[in-house]
């Protein structure tokens with residue numbers, strides 16, 4: 001199949017593009033705002049296009065059509081969305097709309113990376129199933145929900161299939177440790193380099209951490225099961241809730257550091273507890289997360305360590 005991965009030079013998108021590339025013809029569309037060319041094997045074509053450039057998008061899709069579009073390009077930082085909600089909405093709402101408008105004539109199957117961490121809001125029932133109504137508490141959660149709704153609208157009106165995957169907190173190699181999103185990457189990088197770490201709030205807030213390879217496998221399992229996954233919404237998570245303080249302890253233990261984090265006032269727009277019930281995806285495709293947190297953290301730290309060693313080596317050279 002010919003598959004386009006938007007945001008394919010980013011953290012999750014590059015792992016997905018690489019995995020798809022072994023069985024399919026894969027193109028990547030990315031503006032490289034947070035993504036990097038080096039994240040991709042050189043033989044995957046990368047089209048450096050911004051979703052907000054309507055003309056460039058139309059020109060691209062006049063030349064290239066796809067059976068499947070995995071739409072991952074987005075502004076992904078909850079805290080940035082609170083500081084600059086209009087910028088978040090530009091990319092996540094208008095960018096998604098522009099993409100859908102540009103591809104409506106050839107009706108691809110659109111598989112959308114949404115969020116299960118930011119869309120539901122605070123829920124009494126954990127792990128959260130898809131049947132819980134969304135109640136986002138941040139502009140990021142609102143813009144991803146708007147993306148879902150526009151996708152469903154375009155699917156209905158223009159007759160193309162869609163699948164929405166609401167991802168939990170994804171971590172793994174290539175996640176950026178810079179900025180405020182991606183707590184595993186931030187703890188890993190800072191503990192490995194002996195820099196101070198901090199936690200917003202008391203550290204007892206919980207998150208559902210899922211390894212990136214399991215998320216990639218969720219996309220692959222959806223692609224293998226179109227009849228049970230099209231026009232559906234699925235959670236992609238582990239159902240396990242881990243406190244941020246416990247995560248810090250686990251990363252520090254694997255690094256061999258005794259460092260304690262500094263505690264800062266909690267940030268607005270972040271839910272206290274989150275974990276996702278992904279049994280619906282299991283029933284539709286047989287998908288289950290396979291990587292334990294210990295294994296995933298070890299793989300992430302090994303990758304960060306390798307990058308740091310290479311960078312130091314290059315700097316010395």
Ligand SMILES: NC(=O)c1ccc[n+]([C@@H]2O[C@H](COP(=O)([O-])OP(=O)(O)OC[C@H]3O[C@@H](n4cnc5c(N)ncnc54)[C@H](O)[C@@H]3O)[C@@H](O)[C@H]2O)c1
Nearest residue numbers: 007010011012031032033034035050051072073074167170
């Ligand atoms: N990382 C997580 O924990 C997580 C959790 C839930 C959902 N998601 C979703 O998964 C997707 C990928 O997230 P990620 O963590 O890999 O982030 P990322 O920042 O690494 O990837 C996003 C990619 O989109 C590109 N991009 C941003 N704006 C663009 C634009 N206007 N035009 C074209 N490309 C643009 C960036 O350059 C980057 O390569 C996002 O849609 C995000 O909302 C991520």
